[in-house]
Amino acid sequence: xxxxxxxxxxxxxxxxxxxxxxxxxxxxxxxxxxxxxxxxxxxxxxxxxxxxxxxxxxxxxxxxxxxxxxxxxxxxxxxxxxxxxxxxxxxxxxxxxxxxxxxxxxxxxxxxxxxxxxxxxxxxxxxxxxxxxxxxxxxxxxxxxxxxxxxxxxxxxxxxxxxxxxxxxxxxxxxxxxxxxxxxxxxxxxxxxxxxxxxxxxxxxxxxxxxxxxxxxxxxxxxxxxxxxxxxxxxxxxxxxxxxxxxxxxxxxxxxxxxxxxxxxxxxxxxxxxxxxxxxxxxxx
Numbered sequence: 001x002x003x004x005x006x007x008x009x010x011x012x013x014x015x016x017x018x019x020x021x022x023x024x025x026x027x028x029x030x031x032x033x034x035x036x037x038x039x040x041x042x043x044x045x046x047x048x049x050x051x052x053x054x055x056x057x058x059x060x061x062x063x064x065x066x067x068x069x070x071x072x073x074x075x076x077x078x079x080x081x082x083x084x085x086x087x088x089x090x091x092x093x094x095x096x097x098x099x100x101x102x103x104x105x106x107x108x109x110x111x112x113x114x115x116x117x118x119x120x121x122x123x124x125x126x127x128x129x130x131x132x133x134x135x136x137x138x139x140x141x142x143x144x145x146x147x148x149x150x151x152x153x154x155x156x157x158x159x160x161x162x163x164x165x166x167x168x169x170x171x172x173x174x175x176x177x178x179x180x181x182x183x184x185x186x187x188x189x190x191x192x193x194x195x196x197x198x199x200x201x202x203x204x205x206x207x208x209x210x211x212x213x214x215x216x217x218x219x220x221x222x223x224x225x226x227x228x229x230x231x232x233x234x235x236x237x238x239x240x241x242x243x244x245x246x247x248x249x250x251x252x253x254x255x256x257x258x259x260x261x262x263x264x265x266x267x268x269x270x271x272x273x274x275x276x277x278x279x280x281x282x283x284x285x
Contacts, residue, residue: 067143067150068141068143068152068200068257069142070139070140070141070155070200070253070258070261071140071141072138072140072280073140075137075138075265075280076135077133077134077136077276077277077278078133078134078135079133079275080131080133081131081132081133081134082129082130082131083103083104083105083130083131083234083235084103084104084105084106084127084128084129085100085101085102085233086100086101086103086111086115086126087099087100087101087125087127087128088119089124090124100233101229102232102234102235103127104182104229104235105182106182108127108129111125111127128234130215130234132234133214133215133275133276134210134213135210135212135213135214135276136208136209136210136211137209137263138206138207138208139200139207139208139209139253140200140204140205140206140207141201141203141204142204150202151199151201151202151257152200152253152255152258153255153257154198154199154256155197155198155199155200155254155255155258156175156196156253156254157175157176157178157196157251157252158174158175158176158251158252159173159174159211159223159225159250159251160173160249161223161247161248161249161250162247162248162250163243163247164245164246169242169243169247170239170242174227175196176196176209176211176225176251177195177196177210177226177228178195178196178197178207178208178209179209179210181194181195181196181198182195182229183226192226195226196226211223211224211249211265212224212242212247212267212276213228213235214269214275215234215236216274217272217273218236218272219243219244219271219272220241220242220244220269221244221247221267221269221276222237222240222241222242223240223242224240225240227239227240228240242269243269244270244271245268246266246268247266247268247269248264248265248267248281249265249267250263251263251264251265262283263283264280264281264283265278265279265280265281266278266279266280266281
């Protein structure tokens with residue numbers, strides 16, 4: 001049914017022109033003569049065919065000149081997420097931790113092949129696991145007309161955090177990490193583009209961005225970026241500490257075929273023993 005509707009939408013004008021001309025020829029064969037009827041019908045036929053020729057090009061231009069339309073599906077805290085660190089002890093004493101690597105939310109046992117490759121064995125290594133809350137935002141690309149040309153490609157999320165006084169908490173902009181783009185176990189690359197860029201297809205499928213981390217028993221919450229894997233415990237890098245209280249998160253999405261799109265959220269961290277929450281701040285258009 002949809003194909004039939006699409007066919008008549010695309011070719012209905014041309015078909016109408018042909019039907020008018022055929023009707024005039026049938027009337028002529030039946031002996032029904034209308035003065036200047038054929039000339040008039042032929043003129044309409046030509047006009048409709050011209051419209052038929054122009055319409056697809058206009059539709060194509062409309063399609064090509066339209067843009068992706070990024071919206072927020074939802075923002076929410078995902079609680080009790082297992083988070084892994086890989087620790088390495090002094091070979092002799094087996095007491096002091098000499099190395100620590102952030103493993104993130106991956107499967108704990110996946111670290112062993114990487115450990116063997118770096119250290120030769122896993123005898124002096126162990127896994128530490130805790131549960132903490134991740135604040136997530138799901139984005140969708142819902143243009144008026146869905147086509148691959150509307151995919152938002154190489155999208156980067158540039159994020160800033162402000163306290164209730166308006167101060168920039170981190171004093172810098174960070175690039176967010178998309179779900180599915182976390183670094184591999186025990187390896188933190190120098191280049192960030194493969195972890196901070198994401199295609200948001202024009203099919204309504206969501207892409208998830210993490211904007212905060214908190215362990216319930218901690219006082220502070222933390223931003224999340226590639227730096228989270230370069231220091232700290234359980235992805236909590238002191239350079240990304242956000243503290244407690246009300247925190248405004250300003251995100252700008254930009255990418256190929258995508259103008260800068262701003263979004264804002266309010267994180268509320270009540271402090272030690274309580275969980276973090278998130279709500280969206282609606283911006284004036």
